[in-house]
Amino acid sequence: MKKTNQKYTLITGSSQGLGKAFAEICAKKMQNLILISLPNENNGKLAKELEEKYGIKAIQYExxxxxxxxxxxxxxxxxxxRINMLINNAGIGGAKRFEDxxxxxxxxxVLLNILSLVTLTxxxxxxxxQEEEAYILNISSVAAFAPMPFKTVYPASKAFVYSFSRGLKSELEYSNIHVAVAHPGPMPTNENVTKRVKALTGMVKYSVLTPKETAEICLEKLLQKKTVIIPGKFNWFNSLLLRFLPIPLQLKILNGKLKPEASEIQSNG
Structure with missing residues (x-):
């Protein structure tokens, strides 16, 4: 197959939530898209809608x-x-007792949050x-800044994404490729996550942004060539708390907040 002359933005996990918001905003900016999603998630429908609405090319791949x-x-x-922007957005999380x-x-x-991201990159x-200017945006999480009971592997995987991105950014400092890592806070991305987000209390409740708001901030900062992107002032403040509070205190607070969520999921499952 002969390589096309048109440039594309590649987005993984593009059928819903943050990935879908990235697709919509990139299409609005007249960027052609390659949308990667799991089978049977209506990604073809999304690609067609974006083509018709914005006059761009959108290719779906399941x-x-x-x-x-x-x-x-x-x-x-x-x-x-030809790809001049890679958005590694696909990822999975959730709250469960590790032994359960x-x-x-x-x-x-681990395979999705870490290995597929590293391999694609x-x-x-x-x-x-091959492009004059290119971008990589890796989606981590505010959770990357602290170990978390009842999530264990998820924040560890997102801490990997943060460390990997910072290291790669340094390696490619004088190349044509800019690397950034984004740390979104809680977002209503699907039915289950939306239910958990609505149950949030305290300061965390005020850190919630929509996927569209998050994607807009991430893309704006990416094009400004920022390296670490934390969307929203409350998320930025929460990230500071997570980074600088003593870890035993963090774990005590997070244990109290996450244990009920994990217990509820276990009882419903």
Whole structure:
């Protein structure tokens, strides 16, 4: 297949929540899109709607990025296109007692949040380097700044994304590629998450932004070539608390907040 002359933005996890918001905003900016999502998530419908609404090209590709064969099929496919922006958004989380979580659940989280992100970035660097200017945006979380009981693997995976992104940014400092990492706070992204977000109390409740608000801030800061992006003043303040409060105190507070959520999910499951 001959490589197209048009440039594309590649977004993983693009069918709902933050990924969908990124797709809408990028399309509005007249960026052509390659939208990656799980099968049967109406990503084709989204691609068609964005094409018709904004007059851009939107290509949908369905794949399970936790599966090695799917991941490498995505890579082989997208290498046929000129890509000047990679948004590694796909990820999974949730609250569960570690011993109650299945190994499949934990493995999928590591495979999606870490391995697929690293693999896509590594394999697409040569493609991005062919452009005059290119961008990588990796989506971490405010959770990256603290260990969390009843989430254990999720914040650890997001801490990896933060560390990886900062290191890669330094390596590519004098190249054509700008690397940024974003740390969103709580967002109503799907039905289950929305229910949990609505139950938030205290300062955390005021840190909630919509996916659209979060995506707008992230893209604006990315194009300004900021390295660490924390959308929202309350999320920025919360990130400071998480980074500078003594860890035993953090864990005590988070244990009290997250244990009921994990217990409720366990009883409903």
């Amino acid at each position: 794949a399970d990025l936790t599966k090695k064969e799917d991941l490498y099929k995505v890579i082989a496919f997208v290498k046929n296109y 979580a299945t190994l499949t659940y934990l493995s999928d989280m 590594h394999q697409l660097l040569p493609v991005l380097k």
